[in-house]
Amino acid sequence: MSHVVYGCLMAVDRDHVLRSAAALLTRKSTATMDEVAKAAGISRATLHRHFAGRDALVLALEALCIAECETALDAARLDDGPAHDAVRRLVREIEPAAGLLAFLYTESQLFEGDAQNKGWTRIDDRVATLFRRGQAAGEFRIDLTPAWLTEALYGLLASGAWAVSEGRVAGKDFTHMIAELLLGGAVRREES
Amino acid sequence: MSHVVYGCLMAVDRDHVLRSAAALLTRKSTATMDEVAKAAGISRATLHRHFAGRDALVLALEALCIAECETALDAARLDDGPAHDAVRRLVREIEPAAGLLAFLYTESQLFEGDAQNKGWTRIDDRVATLFRRGQAAGEFRIDLTPAWLTEALYGLLASGAWAVSEGRVAGKDFTHMIAELLLGGAVRREES
DNA sequence: ACCACATGAGACATCTTTGTCTCAGCACGG
DNA sequence: CCGTGCTGAGACAAAGATGTCTCATGTGGT
The missing domain is CATH 1.10.10 (Arc Repressor Mutant, subunit A)
Structure with missing residues (x-):
């Protein structure tokens, strides 16, 4: 056969x-x-x-990226333990997909009727839910909306992927740079 | 005449x-x-x-964006007072140029020999210097490199501009969301 | 009224990318 | 050894964007 x-x-x-x-x-x-x-x-x-064409290719890349993101979301066990550790796990797990995510993130600025919209929304929701959980637990500040934190995560992943690919930052620092900036910000703090 | x-x-x-x-x-x-x-x-x-053509148009847009960024950098008085306040001023002043900056930031991923490279480098340097100053003053943590903080600022500005233009976050929160996330991160802190 | 000059509309050739097709080569299993 | 079927190379037309050109029009200054 x-x-x-x-x-x-x-x-x-x-x-x-x-x-x-x-x-x-x-x-x-x-x-x-x-x-x-x-x-x-x-x-x-x-x-x-x-x-079939470029559209089909990008569509397939979207499907791949969505699948990898879902896998990363699963592997990060977003519901376990403190939310800030879950964020660190998420960044670590999603790192391999960051480049592709950056491409689609900017590319998708154009997509009106995105065929994969449902998939992206699912991912957005899961990430936003994590941030909401952190807020509810008192870990995260509440003046930054979960939607914005989600968006900011994407932006930082894209920035990080580009910065690494152009040699502006070291690849080994990718996870630490993104997760720690997103969580703790630039300001130094006394409390650990 | x-x-x-x-x-x-x-x-x-x-x-x-x-x-x-x-x-x-x-x-x-x-x-x-x-x-x-x-x-x-x-x-x-x-x-x-x-x-003359699309290239010339984009080049002119780069020049415009560089000029607006430099103006914002001047207006933000990066050398005055605490670095974190300077960052807030910078984000506020640069907000009007954020959309254009986002466009050029992604567009320029392609530019090999960027004619405006010198202009961008100047801006990068001024921003990085601000972060370096904050680190030297003990305000900012030193495990995040100035280069990465600069890159992260661009990424957050781009994310913010897109999120606002697509209605995912409110335009009036733009400055606060970006500056406070960049400075303080998502984690809630006791100390003011 | 006249003239200079920027403009809008549109025709035109060119270039790039795309999508389709054909054909010959080659590997693989029967 | 012989087909089946995938592959690479290349030709081809179609579509979209770009750059250039001409010409008629309108406006503003002299």
Whole structure:
């Protein structure tokens, strides 16, 4: 049954192509289908066989990113323990997806009727719920809305991903920089 | 001497076109030259008479943004008083340019040899110097590098501008949300 | 009234990207 | 050894954006 093997190979290739595209578009968001194909080591024709067009590719990248974010959200166990530790876990888990997230975050400024809107909303809600929980527990200040904290997290992830990719900050500091700034801010505090 | 009047009119129009373009590109970063022209209430031909092409337009927008940022930096008096108050003043003063800054911040991910690089570097340096001053004064924590704090400021300004333009956060909270998150973080603290 | 000059409208060629198609090569299983 | 079917290379047209050009129009100063 060749189509089983075929299906398997397709899946592997599709995933590889998707990850190559993510890596490239993270660095150059305006990359051509041709450049994406070359980056994946395949021809443009084959790229088109996997993804009907650029829209389909971006859509698939959205689906991938949403899946990775959900995985990170699960792995971070947002409901366990103090909210600030959950935030640290979340940043750590979501780091591998930060570049792709940054690409889609800016790209999606244009999407009117986003087909993946439901997926993004789910993620937004889970993150916002974490911040709300922290506020309810008295851990987080209440003058910053959960919506803004969520938005700020995305912004910091994007900034961090770009800053790392351009060598302005060290990659190993990514998690610490983002989580600690988001949690504690720039001001030095006496209490640990 | 018609060319004096002419020169004056040119300057006025050019500025108006530039600001219309900034407002449009803030919302839709892929807007066409035609859309930019319509947004400014002029024809594409006239737009081309003012700006040789899209590159020239973006370059002029960079120059405008740099100028506005420098003005904001001056107005914020970064060397006066506590660094954290200087940061608050800076965020307040730079708010009007935040949208344009967000556009150029993402757009410039592509610019290799940025003609305005010197201008951006100057701004980066002034902001980083502020954070360094705060660290030296013991106000700011030293585990977050000035470069990262600068980058984070840009990221938060961009997030804030988008969140406001899409109605996810209230425009009147812009300054407070950004400055207080950047300074104090999400964690509630006892000390004022 | 005349003239200079900026403007708007539109035609036009060009360039880039995209999407589709064909064809030959090649690997893989039967 | 022989097909099946995926792949790469390339040709092709279509679409969108850009840059340039011309011409008619209107406005403002002389």
